[in-house]
Amino acid sequence: MDTLVFDIETQNFFTDPDVGWDNFAALKISVVGVYSYEKDAYLCFEEHEMERLAELFRVSGRIVGFSMNRYDIPVLQNYFQSKNGTRDVDLWKKNRVDLLEEIEIATGKRISLSRLAAANIGESKEYHGAEAIEFYKNGEIAKLKKYCLKDVELTKKLYDHYRMEKYFMIPDRITGELARVEFESINAA
Numbered sequence: 001m002d003t004l005v006f007d008i009e010t011q012n013f014f015t016d017p018d019v020g021w022d023n024f025a026a027l028k029i030s031v032v033g034v035y036s037y038e039k040d041a042y043l044c045f046e047e048h049e050m051e052r053l054a055e056l057f058r059v060s061g062r063i064v065g066f067s068m069n070r071y072d073i074p075v076l077q078n079y080f081q082s083k084n085g086t087r088d089v090d091l092w093k094k095n096r097v098d099l100l101e102e103i104e105i106a107t108g109k110r111i112s113l114s115r116l117a118a119a120n121i122g123e124s125k126e127y128h129g130a131e132a133i134e135f136y137k138n139g140e141i142a143k144l145k146k147y148c149l150k151d152v153e154l155t156k157k158l159y160d161h162y163r164m165e166k167y168f169m170i171p172d173r174i175t176g177e178l179a180r181v182e183f184e185s186i187n188a189a
Contacts, residue, residue: 001061002038007151008072009132024074030136033148044145050079062095069098117154119169
């Protein structure tokens with residue numbers, strides 16, 4: 001079964017007046033970026049392509065993300081539940097590897113994708129999540145897709161590092177000093 005690395009971007013956020021904090025059902029997807037190990041391909045789906053995306057997730061065995069358990073899955077799961085049953089995919093039942101959650105379990109701290117990537121693979125993000133919403137609002141869909149797929153690429157490279165090396169270098173928030181954090185039982189076989 002396929003392993004998918006994914007990231008979502010939304011049209012809005014919790015801080016929008018018509019949304020409210022933790023109201024995942026009010027968040028609307030703009031794009032979802034995915035890397036498929038089986039296909040060795042990066043793919044990007046817009047909101048109107050959720051049926052195709054659901055099929056990809058339906059046949060996957062493992063899903064990988066960065067903070068996906070807190071954000072991506074609760075939003076995406078709303079799209080995968082339909083009254084007629086055509087898109088029923090339960091992401092919570094998939095084998096999941098949330099890299100940020102693994103770090104939090106090991107260190108008790110959170111870190112941004114950009115800082116983690118810079119410390120471990122020598123790359124960082126060019127933009128931030130709030131800018132992705134602006135790309136959508138400004139109709140810059142190609143730029144939005146590129147941004148989302150870059151997050152997927154960074155997450156994939158970090159996941160590969162995590163599987164092979166079984167550690168991450170974690171920079172201290174204040175000093176920037178790197179600490180090696182090893183993972184004894186990797187949920188990434």
